């Protein structure tokens with residue numbers, strides 16, 4: 001393993017979800033380029049998927065270390081990731097990783113890093129590191145807003161939330177988000193689990209957070225005061241679209257998608273995608289289908305199902321005759337697509353997204369207006385963040401959480417085609433220009449400086 005000349009030796013340990021691994025990997029690449037040696041620790045199935053995308057020659061000081069989970073018949077090795085994991089096994093996977101903590105300790109003893117960078121669902125990782133006298137820093141991979149929203153709800157009950165514009169839309173999401181903060185600690189309080197919010201509190205002096213100034217700078221001080229730690233912004237950490245070229249070249253379906261996009265007019269098409277672990281119900285799929293049909297815009301719709309759902313074909317999952325009626329105007333795919341590559345295609349004029357933070361930062365980074373359809377977790381708050389930033393509009397749900405085809409068609413038309421969406425399209429373009437011109441070099445310099453400072457202080461204490 002190469003590490004010569006490196007200023008720091010770091011173990012990075014993301015939660016086992018694509019939306020977490022991806023920002024950890026992007027941060028790892030940037031730190032490696034600044035002469036830090038990185039050991040990215042994850043399960044075999046996740047490391048195999050990463051290795052397909054990056055060349056070791058480009059990152060000689062970026063190494064991969066496998067962590068093995070204890071045997072559990074419910075969790076075969078291909079389920080050591082949330083991607084495609086039946087949702088009821090999410091907690092089982094979390095527990096399995098908790099139980100791998102002795103293995104993580106062995107890894108730290110072997111690598112002897114100067115520092116550990118860990119994720120929210122491993123609140124025990126800083127404890128393991130501390131037992132070996134290694135400092136540890138938490139990396140928060142989603143919006144800053146959900147962080148201070150959650151902490152406000154937990155710590156300041158009865159005190160008015162200072163940013164009411166970020167309250168989730170309607171009573172359906174308000175209840176859902178509140179429940180998340182009520183039930184998360186309760187669920188985590190199962191005797192054997194340490195509550196996840198300890199992850200923030202156990203971080204050494206700072207918390208790293210994947211966001212960018214244009215969108216969330218105004219909330220940094222408030223969050224720092226809530227956490228009692230300095231919040232350090234990493235920038236958007238978006239993947240370079242060139243890295244998706246391997247999939248485009250080697251996968252025939254993906255090749256067809258790009259060819260199909262090549263034939264469409266500029267900014268005429270929306271990408272519809274709900275990330276790596278979020279699935280629409282049958283009713284939601286039906287409304288989405290009719291909404292897309294009535295919007296009259298072109299679309300690529302990525303429909304995915306959890307591995308345990310017995311869906312035989314795409315046709316079965318959407319209204320009868322839909323594909324025939326939309327004809328050349330629409331493409332429906334049930335597999336992984338190179339999202340970054342698609343978002344950078346000139347034919348894309350909008351992105352119907354579940355508002356996973358990874359997807360939103362990619363859309364903002366590439367200047368694609370967002371049509372927000374949040375589903376769960378942090379997504380209702382993330383949707384508000386982008387609406388407030390002016391980079392998108394939200395499709396409202398009814399009080400029971402139902403989607404409505406007319407509302408879907410209305411918002412798509414507004415954002416992609418009509419005069420009413422002009423400002424959103426302009427704002428999306430401006431964000432891209434800002435991010436392309438400024439990049440994230442400045443933020444990463446600050447991150448490196450802080451990490452070096454923490455390690456030096458630790459070594460001299």
Ligand code: UDP
Nearest residue numbers: 019275276277336337338339356357358359
């Ligand atoms: N993604 C992709 N192809 C797909 C689905 C998702 O490349 O077919 C990528 C997407 O570009 C993003 C990540 O997966 O980087 C999803 O992260 P996000 O935070 O948006 O959502 P999550 O999957 O965590 O809900």
